Amino acid sequence: MPTETVYGLAANAWDRTAVAKIFAAKSRPATNPLIVHLAGSERLSDALQWPPPPVIRQQIDALAALWPGPLTIVGPRGPKIPDEVTAGKTTVAVRIPAHPVARRLLQACPFPLAAPSANRSTYISPTLAEHVCDASGLGHAVALVIDGGPCAHGVESTILLLGDHPRLLRPGSITAEQLAERLQVAVEELQRQPPAGDSNRDALLAPGMLREHYAPATPLVLLPLAGDRDAAPPAGPDIGRIAFQRLAPHEAARYRRVETLSDNGDLEAVARHLFAALRRLDAAGLRAIHCDTCSPQGLGQAIMDRLRRAAARTE
Ligand code: TXA
Ligand code: MG
Numbered sequence: 001m002p003t004e005t006v007y008g009l010a011a012n013a014w015d016r017t018a019v020a021k022i023f024a025a026k027s028r029p030a031t032n033p034l035i036v037h038l039a040g041s042e043r044l045s046d047a048l049q050w051p052p053p054p055v056i057r058q059q060i061d062a063l064a065a066l067w068p069g070p071l072t073i074v075g076p077r078g079p080k081i082p083d084e085v086t087a088g089k090t091t092v093a094v095r096i097p098a099h100p101v102a103r104r105l106l107q108a109c110p111f112p113l114a115a116p117s118a119n120r121s122t123y124i125s126p127t128l129a130e131h132v133c134d135a136s137g138l139g140h141a142v143a144l145v146i147d148g149g150p151c152a153h154g155v156e157s158t159i160l161l162l163g164d165h166p167r168l169l170r171p172g173s174i175t176a177e178q179l180a181e182r183l184q185v186a187v188e189e190l191q192r193q194p195p196a197g198d199s200n201r202d203a204l205l206a207p208g209m210l211r212e213h214y215a216p217a218t219p220l221v222l223l224p225l226a227g228d229r230d231a232a233p234p235a236g237p238d239i240g241r242i243a244f245q246r247l248a249p250h251e252a253a254r255y256r257r258v259e260t261l262s263d264n265g266d267l268e269a270v271a272r273h274l275f276a277a278l279r280r281l282d283a284a285g286l287r288a289i290h291c292d293t294c295s296p297q298g299l300g301q302a303i304m305d306r307l308r309r310a311a312a313r314t315e
Helices: 016-026 041-046 054-066 100-108 129-133 176-183 201-205 267-282 299-311
Strands: 035-037 071-076 091-095 158-161 167-170 220-222 239-243 257-260 288-291
Touching: 041 054, 054 071, 054 176, 129 267, 220 299, 239 267, 257 267, 267 288, 267 299
Parallel strands: 035 091, 071 158, 220 288, 239 257, 239 288
Antiparallel strands: 071 091, 158 167
């Protein structure tokens, strides 16, 4: 199904047999839990423990204005959600997507939809319907793809762990600053190694984002920020380039292929077009892909998070 972030591979979240098919289609490790998608906040009790503890209730109310939209919350799991969805955890990840087709689909279903991104495990998330079924996608493993057009945001939802110390588990287009402002408390960033004795340690260690790479097969090299271009690796006739804004013709000519994500470096456009550009260059038989970077502020935090993961095999 289309969503405003990336395409999702959906199944009835209350049906463990259906959910098992998601893991099989994606070759996803059973230890990596899924996000449960709901039609609206009046259905939160379909997935979360209800009523939730008061601090979580207050946080949900404080965040309600961001829904529907690209924000996933992690809170105490309700009794209808099977272990398969949460990888046995006592928490569940929940989101209310804004895409009109996803909303219609969720309204038509008498159950919530568990849906990870509709890519093979560890490959790049799909932002076009054809990404789901093309050679690097899920192919015949899915029965139906609903084409809802290109995804508006292009990076996966922000994930926030609710509780006494809310934590950003994955940056996205809803920024840590926006969340902290609404919650009136600091939002801690996920540490790759949560300290021993951290009461959230178990919640943080299990999920896949600590190790997932979402990487292209072609080596990806991140270029230093503009201004430090002397440190950049040399271009060449077998190198592809992802440019955040239009390149001067003489610079573009040094690469075999250039993907330009925006006219002037607008980060919303960069995020929207990034995954499709990575997929196109990955299919072009290049020796390496050189990619622009940005400072990890606001939406730049999500963009750099995905790029660092995609480049992790190369570095
Ligand atoms: O934008 C999105 O969120 C897309 C669309 C389809 O909604 N979905 C998506 O799902 O990105 P997926 O499975 O690719 O990423 C879900 C992330 C994983 O990193 C998983 O570990 C984390 O959510 N997650 C799920 N349940 C969790 C839980 N109970 N505690 C902590 N993390 C959890
Ligand atoms: Mg994913």
